[in-house]
Amino acid sequence: MADFPFDIVAFDLDGTLLETHRDLGTAVNHALTLGGFVTVPIGTASDLIGGGAKIMLARAIDAQGGIEEDRFRQLYKAMLAYYGEHYADHTQPYPGAIEALDVLAAKGVRLAVVTNKFESFARGILGALDLSGRFDCVIGGDTLGKGKSKPAPDPLWAAQEQCGGGRMAFVGDSSYDTGAARAADVPVIAAAYGYCDKPAHELDADAVIDSFAGLIPALETL
Ligand SMILES: O=C(O)COP(=O)(O)O
Ligand SMILES: [Mg+2]
Numbered sequence: 134m135a136d137f138p139f140d141i142v143a144f145d146l147d148g149t150l151l152e153t154h155r156d157l158g159t160a161v162n163h164a165l166t167l168g169g170f171v172t173v174p175i176g177t178a179s180d181l182i183g184g185g186a187k188i189m190l191a192r193a194i195d196a197q198g199g200i201e202e203d204r205f206r207q208l209y210k211a212m213l214a215y216y217g218e219h220y221a222d223h224t225q226p227y228p229g230a231i232e233a234l235d236v237l238a239a240k241g242v243r244l245a246v247v248t249n250k251f252e253s254f255a256r257g258i259l260g261a262l263d264l265s266g267r268f269d270c271v272i273g274g275d276t277l278g279k280g281k282s283k284p285a286p287d288p289l290w291a292a293q294e295q296c297g298g299g300r301m302a303f304v305g306d307s308s309y310d311t312g313a314a315r316a317a318d319v320p321v322i323a324a325a326y327g328y329c330d331k332p333a334h335e336l337d338a339d340a341v342i343d344s345f346a347g348l349i350p351a352l353e354t355l
Contacts, residue, residue: 137240139352140299141269143292143319145283146248146255147182148306148327150230151262154179155223156216157186161193164212168204170197179328183307185249185274185282186213213251220254221261227326229345234267236349243299245292249274249282249309270295284312289319302352304342311336320355322348 147153158178165172173181173193181189190212194200200208237244244267248255252273259265272292274282281287283305293301303314306327314321315337323329323338333341340351 137242137353138300138355139242139302141243141245141293141296141301142237142352143245143247143289143296143301143303145303145305145307145310145324145327146246146250146258148179148329149304149310149324150226150246151224151258152227153220153224153258154182154328156220157182157189159219159222160186160212160216161190163215164190164208165193167211168194168200168208170194180330182328183249183309183330186216186251216254217257220258224258224262226262226264227345229348233345233348234264238267243269243296245269245296245301246271247283247288247292247303247313248272252276269297283309284316286313286317286319289313289317293319302355304348306333308336311338314338322351322355 144150155175158175161178162172181192187209190209246255246268250273252271252275255271255273270292272288277287277291289303302320304322304324306324307330311321320339323333323336323341325333325341325343339355342348342351
């Protein structure tokens with residue numbers, strides 16, 4: 134792979150590889166309705182995504198005054214159960230994602246997913262979309278235990294190790310991703326088309342892409 138600067142490329146899932154906000158937003162709204170809260174417009178659900186499912190629901194409920202912990206736990210469980218049944222209803226890869234994965238695979242680059250979703254959901258969605266075989270490893274928000282999800286560096290290091298080591302780059306859409314990459318000392322590309330919690334150029338990434346068409350050139354110039 135003398136002509137390509139990376140042995141491994143790791144991808145965030147929600148807002149980077151996959152457009153997931155419709156299914157996530159519907160699951161949040163399912164829980165909000167059960168709890169007697171007002172639902173969020175699906176188009177704005179992307180503002181809640183990044184820190185994992187629990188933070189996503191907590192943000193939606195806190196915006197409406199909050200709730201006591203026991204009731205939150207019930208609604209959170211209901212949301213997860215609903216999402217587990219509907220996580221691939223509308224979820225799809227971003228335009229150009231598959232083509233970019235094909236190009237990387239043809240170069241012999243190993244591919245990883247590093248997400249704050251539960252690993253079981255991530256694997257289920259990748260399976261439903263027929264993408265599982267493309268990735269050498271999948272690290273979820275719960276894979277390594279408490280305090281070891283993004284923005285901690287551990288999931289990126291775990292992916293690097295599980296992919297057999299070598300030079301790795303990460304592609305993500307939020308400050309959880311760039312924070313993890315900085316902490317892990319891994320070069321990072323920000324996906325401006327995703328669910329960015331800040332404007333992409335403020336995410337402290339080494340490069341910003343507007344679509345998957347920009348990915349390979351960005352990796353080549355990192
Ligand atoms: O589900 C979330 O909130 C975050 O998931 P991601 O790490 O794949 O963006
Ligand atoms: Mg994301």
